[in-house]
Amino acid sequence: MSNDAVANAGDTASHQGAKRHGPPVKRLMAPAVLFLMVWMIVPLAMTVYYAFENYNLMMPTMRGFAGLGNFEILLTDGTFWAALGHTLTLVMACLAITVSLGLVLALLFNKTFLGRGVARTLAISPFFVMPVVTGLLFKNMLLHPVYGIVSWAMRTLGFEPIDWFAHYPMFSVILMISWEWTPFALLILLTGLQSLPEDQIEAVRLDGASRLQEFRHIVIPHLGQVLYVVVMLESIFFLTSFAEIYATTSGGPGTATTNLPYYIYQNAFFQYDIGLSSAAAIAAVILANIFAFFLIRFVAGNLNAGGQR
Amino acid sequence: MAVVELKGVAKNYGGAHKNAKAANAVENFNLTTRDGEFIVLVGPSGCGKSTTMRMIAGLEANTDGEIRIDGRDVSQVAARDRDIAMVFQSYALYPHMTVYDNMAFALSLKKVPKPEIEQRVNDAASILDITHLLDRKPRALSGGQRQRVALGRAIVRDPQVFLMDEPLSNLDAMLRVDMRAEIIKLHRKLGVTTFYVTHDQTEAMTMGERIVVMRDGHIQQIDTPNALYHAPNNVFVAGFIGTPSMNFLKMTLGGDGKTLTGQTARMVASSERQSIEAHKGRDLMVGVRPEHLVLTTDEAAANLIKGEIDVVEPLGSVTMVQLEVDGHRITAQLEGDTSVRMGDAIMLTCDSARLHLFDAETEQALPRHEHRTETA
Ligand SMILES: Nc1ncnc2c1ncn2[C@@H]1O[C@H](COP(=O)(O)OP(=O)(O)O)[C@@H](O)[C@H]1O
Numbered sequence: 251m252s253n254d255a256v257a258n259a260g261d262t263a264s265h266q267g268a269k270r271h272g273p274p275v276k277r278l279m280a281p282a283v284l285f286l287m288v289w290m291i292v293p294l295a296m297t298v299y300y301a302f303e304n305y306n307l308m309m310p311t312m313r314g315f316a317g318l319g320n321f322e323i324l325l326t327d328g329t330f331w332a333a334l335g336h337t338l339t340l341v342m343a344c345l346a347i348t349v350s351l352g353l354v355l356a357l358l359f360n361k362t363f364l365g366r367g368v369a370r371t372l373a374i375s376p377f378f379v380m381p382v383v384t385g386l387l388f389k390n391m392l393l394h395p396v397y398g399i400v401s402w403a404m405r406t407l408g409f410e411p412i413d414w415f416a417h418y419p420m421f422s423v424i425l426m427i428s429w430e431w432t433p434f435a436l437l438i439l440l441t442g443l444q445s446l447p448e449d450q451i452e453a454v455r456l457d458g459a460s461r462l463q464e465f466r467h468i469v470i471p472h473l474g475q476v477l478y479v480v481v482m483l484e485s486i487f488f489l490t491s492f493a494e495i496y497a498t499t500s501g502g503p504g505t506a507t508t509n510l511p512y513y514i515y516q517n518a519f520f521q522y523d524i525g526l527s528s529a530a531a532i533a534a535v536i537l538a539n540i541f542a543f544f545l546i547r548f549v550a551g552n553l554n555a556g557g558q559r
Numbered sequence: 560m561a562v563v564e565l566k567g568v569a570k571n572y573g574g575a576h577k578n579a580k581a582a583n584a585v586e587n588f589n590l591t592t593r594d595g596e597f598i599v600l601v602g603p604s605g606c607g608k609s610t611t612m613r614m615i616a617g618l619e620a621n622t623d624g625e626i627r628i629d630g631r632d633v634s635q636v637a638a639r640d641r642d643i644a645m646v647f648q649s650y651a652l653y654p655h656m657t658v659y660d661n662m663a664f665a666l667s668l669k670k671v672p673k674p675e676i677e678q679r680v681n682d683a684a685s686i687l688d689i690t691h692l693l694d695r696k697p698r699a700l701s702g703g704q705r706q707r708v709a710l711g712r713a714i715v716r717d718p719q720v721f722l723m724d725e726p727l728s729n730l731d732a733m734l735r736v737d738m739r740a741e742i743i744k745l746h747r748k749l750g751v752t753t754f755y756v757t758h759d760q761t762e763a764m765t766m767g768e769r770i771v772v773m774r775d776g777h778i779q780q781i782d783t784p785n786a787l788y789h790a791p792n793n794v795f796v797a798g799f800i801g802t803p804s805m806n807f808l809k810m811t812l813g814g815d816g817k818t819l820t821g822q823t824a825r826m827v828a829s830s831e832r833q834s835i836e837a838h839k840g841r842d843l844m845v846g847v848r849p850e851h852l853v854l855t856t857d858e859a860a861a862n863l864i865k866g867e868i869d870v871v872e873p874l875g876s877v878t879m880v881q882l883e884v885d886g887h888r889i890t891a892q893l894e895g896d897t898s899v900r901m902g903d904a905i906m907l908t909c910d911s912a913r914l915h916l917f918d919a920e921t922e923q924a925l926p927r928h929e930h931r932t933e934t935a
């Protein structure tokens with residue numbers, strides 16, 4: 251790469267003199283790009299490579315090209331399909347709960363009331379609890395059949411306590427992850443609400459809109475971008491939920507709460523089957539992309555519809 | 560179209576916190592419009608103009624007094640049921656809707672049939688010359704175009720009352736003059752009772768049928784532009800209306816009830832327009848407008864101001880000069896071809912009939928004999 255080309259890349263072409271003194275953008279960016287390559291491309295390439303290999307740590311001598319063998323095992327494995335289903339259930343349910351609850355809370359916290367600052371901090375604090383700690387908190391302090399607060403409350407009210415993680419494992423995991431992530435939705439939606447100009451609300455009121463119409467025609471379209479960000483980021487995080495499940499149900503009982511990340515983990519670290527878990531990882535990447543694609547279409551379509559009423 | 564009545568209307572924002580007892584933002588506001596009148600509220604910023612408008616609109620509750628529209632007390636009526644359209648300083652267009660949808664929005668909420676909405680939006684658009692913009696989003700419009708859309712959104716509704724809060728202050732000077740004329744034309748055509756807020760007295764003078772001059776939440780004077788110019792109620796109104804501002808000199812009225820003497824300036828008051836007898840021997844604020852001062856060489860002139868020019872502003876058609884007289888800054892508007900320079904010692908005189916006399920203590924105008932509004 252010649253010096254000239256480098257200079258040109260950084261030049262905004264506004265004036266001639268800058269040609270010589272333009273910042274060497276490419277050279278300055280090179281370390282970051284290189285770092286990203288090593289960080290992302292290499293592991294991805296390795297994963298793709300292993301997905302087509304027979305590679306089980308327990309049978310180190312049986313290395314070799316497997317063709318589509320790993321994928322064949324994967325697609326015929328009932329647990330894989332179950333894990334896929336659990337992943338989708340988890341993502342959809344958590345998205346629905348966190349976004350709607352976050353929106354309601356954001357609308358409440360957007361009003362002024364006594365002690366709002368304290369209440370807001372408290373409402374946001376679950377987000378600062380580590381996932382593993384969240385898991386332990388729910389397992390041992392909230393939902394524990396003997397020591398849990400919920401059980402205590404139920405006993406006090408005269409009900410039979412429930413072993414939540416044993417009898418309603420998926421529900422409990424969804425509850426836990428939603429508890430953890432609602433503050434995130436709240437926080438981002440609240441900043442969105444606060445950036446809504448007051449005069450637009452006033453204008454729409456003078457135009458004769460009811461509270462509900464005001465919400466539908468002004469607030470929701472205004473929040474469009476922000477909702478999009480929340481849904482995108484949260485679905486990525488929900489797709490990859492692991493620590494909460496690891497710390498509570500370990501994917502069980504049976505495979506009731508085994509999602510794709512947990513399935514991959516089990517195959518890699520219990521079956522020592524690097525090949526199969528790599529194939530599953532590829533499937534997860536594909537799933538994430540499909541998900542993102544439909545999500546973008548769906549959200550974008552809804553936004554436009556909202557804009558045109 | 561409607562008659563708007565405000566009786567003893569007041570607003571105190573301190574209400575929410577009991578111990579934070581703020582002064583009233585608006586106090587004892589009384590005004591009854593004629594049907595279809597164009598009222599301008601003018602005053603320095605922070606004097607309570609917007610607050611007054613917002614109380615009429617119902618965006619802010621009045622803490623005292625009553626507001627009636629066509630006789631109906633609307634104090635308890637929600638903003639959306641008052642049938643009032645407001646044009647905001649920031650335009651407040653709905654950013655995600657096209658110009659057409661912005662204008663059609665209020666009508667579609669009211670479930671007006673589609674063809675009628677289309678008819679009304681198209682009519683309004685053609686009046687405002689924005690037909691070609693109907694498909695655009697607000698962000699693709701210039702400031703002037705947004706302004707028109709904001710007006711259009713108000714007029715399609717055919718409301719009882721228009722409120723406009725400094726609608727032109729975000730436009731450049733040229734466009735402002737155009738839009739000024741256009742709003743007046745629109746008002747003539749539609750005949751809707753309009754409240755128009757501005758802090759620009761030129762805008763107020765050119766647009767208002769009646770002007771409400773406000774200061775610190777209090778009405779100073781409600782009058783026609785002519786009356787405000789020729790018969791201001793007090794020093795504030797006198798100084799606020801007219802550009803450049805009226806000059807003031809503190810002078811003492813002699814025992815003869817005629818001669819006014821300052822440190823160096825002297826005047827002869829005429830009792831023809833204002834009764835001055837009661838103020839014999841007392842201090843007065845004497846006001847005279849820059850455009851009524853003329854150069855003189857007659858040192859014996861009855862009305863005489865002497866001083867040394869320290870600022871000259873040749874504007875072509877006229878030349879503005881400023882001088883320091885008896886501790887007051889005096890501006891005179893002289894003929895455009897006057898040849899004066901900085902440092903020149905000059906003498907100025909004026910017609911006694913042009914003097915405005917105010918009580919130096921209360922700053923109120925001395926009582927006027929008749930409320931004449933002549934066009935001089
Ligand atoms: N929401 C509010 N809360 C407290 N004080 C306010 C509020 N709005 C306006 N004020 C005060 O009321 C006074 C009048 O304000 P405003 O009506 O906006 O003036 P103007 O429109 O004439 O510039 C000002 O002193 C302002 O600080």
Ligand SMILES: [Mg+2]
Pocket residue numbers: 605608609610724
């Ligand atoms: Mg204002």
